[in-house]
Amino acid sequence: MTLLALETATATCGVAVLNDDAVVAEAHLHRPRVHAERLTPLIEDVLGHADVSTEALNAVAVSMGPGSYTGLRIGTSTAKGWALSADAAFVGVPTLEAYAARVGPMAAPEDVVCALLDARRDEVYAGALRRTTEGLAEHAPTTALPVETLPDWLGTVDGQLWLVGDGAPKSRDALADDAFSCVTLPADAVSPSAGWVARRGRQRLEAHGPDDAATAEPLYVKDVHATPAPSPFD
Amino acid sequence: MLVLGIESSCDDTAAAVWEDGTVRANVVSSQADLHEEYGGVVPELASRNHQRLIVPVVQRALTKAEVDVEGLDAVAVTYGPGLPGSLLVGLSFAKAFARGLDVPLIGVNHLEGHVCSVDLEGPRPGRPFLCLVVSGGHTELVRVDENAQHEVLGRTRDDAAGEAFDKVAQLFGLGYPGGPDIDRHAETGDPAFHDFPRSRLDGFDFSFSGLKTSVLYYLRDRSAAERKRLLADHLDDLCAAVQAAVVDVLVDAMRRAVEETGGEHVAVVGGVAANSSLRRRMGALGREAGVDVSVPALTYCMDNAAMIAQAGARRLAAGHTSPAALDVHPNLQL
Numbered sequence: 001m002t003l004l005a006l007e008t009a010t011a012t013c014g015v016a017v018l019n020d021d022a023v024v025a026e027a028h029l030h031r032p033r034v035h036a037e038r039l040t041p042l043i044e045d046v047l048g049h050a051d052v053s054t055e056a057l058n059a060v061a062v063s064m065g066p067g068s069y070t071g072l073r074i075g076t077s078t079a080k081g082w083a084l085s086a087d088a089a090f091v092g093v094p095t096l097e098a099y100a101a102r103v104g105p106m107a108a109p110e111d112v113v114c115a116l117l118d119a120r121r122d123e124v125y126a127g128a129l130r131r132t133t134e135g136l137a138e139h140a141p142t143t144a145l146p147v148e149t150l151p152d153w154l155g156t157v158d159g160q161l162w163l164v165g166d167g168a169p170k171s172r173d174a175l176a177d178d179a180f181s182c183v184t185l186p187a188d189a190v191s192p193s194a195g196w197v198a199r200r201g202r203q204r205l206e207a208h209g210p211d212d213a214a215t216a217e218p219l220y221v222k223d224v225h226a227t228p229a230p231s232p233f234d
Numbered sequence: 235m236l237v238l239g240i241e242s243s244c245d246d247t248a249a250a251v252w253e254d255g256t257v258r259a260n261v262v263s264s265q266a267d268l269h270e271e272y273g274g275v276v277p278e279l280a281s282r283n284h285q286r287l288i289v290p291v292v293q294r295a296l297t298k299a300e301v302d303v304e305g306l307d308a309v310a311v312t313y314g315p316g317l318p319g320s321l322l323v324g325l326s327f328a329k330a331f332a333r334g335l336d337v338p339l340i341g342v343n344h345l346e347g348h349v350c351s352v353d354l355e356g357p358r359p360g361r362p363f364l365c366l367v368v369s370g371g372h373t374e375l376v377r378v379d380e381n382a383q384h385e386v387l388g389r390t391r392d393d394a395a396g397e398a399f400d401k402v403a404q405l406f407g408l409g410y411p412g413g414p415d416i417d418r419h420a421e422t423g424d425p426a427f428h429d430f431p432r433s434r435l436d437g438f439d440f441s442f443s444g445l446k447t448s449v450l451y452y453l454r455d456r457s458a459a460e461r462k463r464l465l466a467d468h469l470d471d472l473c474a475a476v477q478a479a480v481v482d483v484l485v486d487a488m489r490r491a492v493e494e495t496g497g498e499h500v501a502v503v504g505g506v507a508a509n510s511s512l513r514r515r516m517g518a519l520g521r522e523a524g525v526d527v528s529v530p531a532l533t534y535c536m537d538n539a540a541m542i543a544q545a546g547a548r549r550l551a552a553g554h555t556s557p558a559a560l561d562v563h564p565n566l567q568l
Contacts, residue, residue: 036322040329040558054334073281073319074326080289081330085303214289217282224282229273232405233454233461 003059005198008075009067009095014194017050023195025050057086061201064092065219066125072218089210096127098196107131110159116167124167239543242324243316247287251299252543259299260540281319310546313341314566321562340546341556348503351534351541359528360499369504370396384568388438398442416473423474430479501528508535
């Protein structure tokens, strides 16, 4: 299987190509607000370095959020365009699942990896995976919540708790009490990774088959808050 | 040449298949119902809807045109002006689609697309021609030469003409977009019922914000009961009076531009070009001034992707293509 993977949910703009079992090429920019301009050229570069032609692509995986709405729009639309033109399968990967999975190999069984992205004000987007003897399992579902409610959302952690993401620093005080042994990984050293979107994308394809590119939507998590226009005569 | 056009600059998701001057499919999915309760386009809602619609709309256009994607020669897409989030969905999809098919990508200015809409059907206007681009987001008077170069003679300094209709429609308790409702009510109204202001600026610039304010004051200076009664008894008259104020200004500018430039061909494009009074009055101006008047079919006045494909094909024929690094330009001008 040859799979193209895109990660654009945060300030990281990443592209990876997975060939059979291995990620054979990946490239990341860690710059905000360049994704619209750079993503497609970066895809061409990475496909070129992987010696993969469009016709050879079997699948396109994309980080579906939560994250920056603009980043998600760019990544999802781009993935749909490649999937449709290359007649490749489309698969959406939850951003925090791929991000937490990146830390998975460092964790021991019963450890929990919590990926946290800053969602402005006192909120974070949070998702958590638990290391098991077989691999990784969902520990707590992806959500957006105020940091002080993180302990209730997270529940019991039997092993060590790993925090990763740009939302980790502001979450740490709420989570680092006596109940947990907590390690925080700096977001600039351990950033979201297109390679891990590729690996989780392949797993999802094998487990559930492809998603429908025609109906796939990013995981915005938050609804649009628009209020009807007030009466001009009040 | 077979071109796929994609347009997502505001609240309509559109795709079209164009072949050597013939529109083989023109699909537009409007979100107007979705935005109606807010009295205008909510950008985040619009962006999310484009994401939902982009693939179904493109697939529908390809199916209707009975075209296999491998047969496409180019992908043309709007890259500005418009709402950033809305533009990003269409442009990101189009860039990937074009690269995946290994065909040229052509970024198209939405306003240039509207100007090209007069070439989609019927006799093309002769060149050079004076073109009034009037919609919910734009009001510009331009001169278009043989090589499709645009010289902007004037543009609005505040609200667009269609925006004035939208805002006044909201004051009248009508739907969004306001233009079609005002047009329908105005059919049976008396334009002389009230004299709303017509702004006339130096040169060919426009201003419509004063009209909205004038309508607001006209209604606000009454009690709620009186206002309700006035709108119940005279909604058609008020719509006719507002429409006349907008149309007078547009027709007057075009008349002066014809006199000043000696132009022989004029065109009116964009959503407001669907307004029945503007179409009639432009026709009358053509007869009085002895100039040809071109107005696109109603389908091509609204935002659509056929005009983007048409403009893109012309650019491609002139040797222009866009790089894979093309970004959206929300404030792009002609």
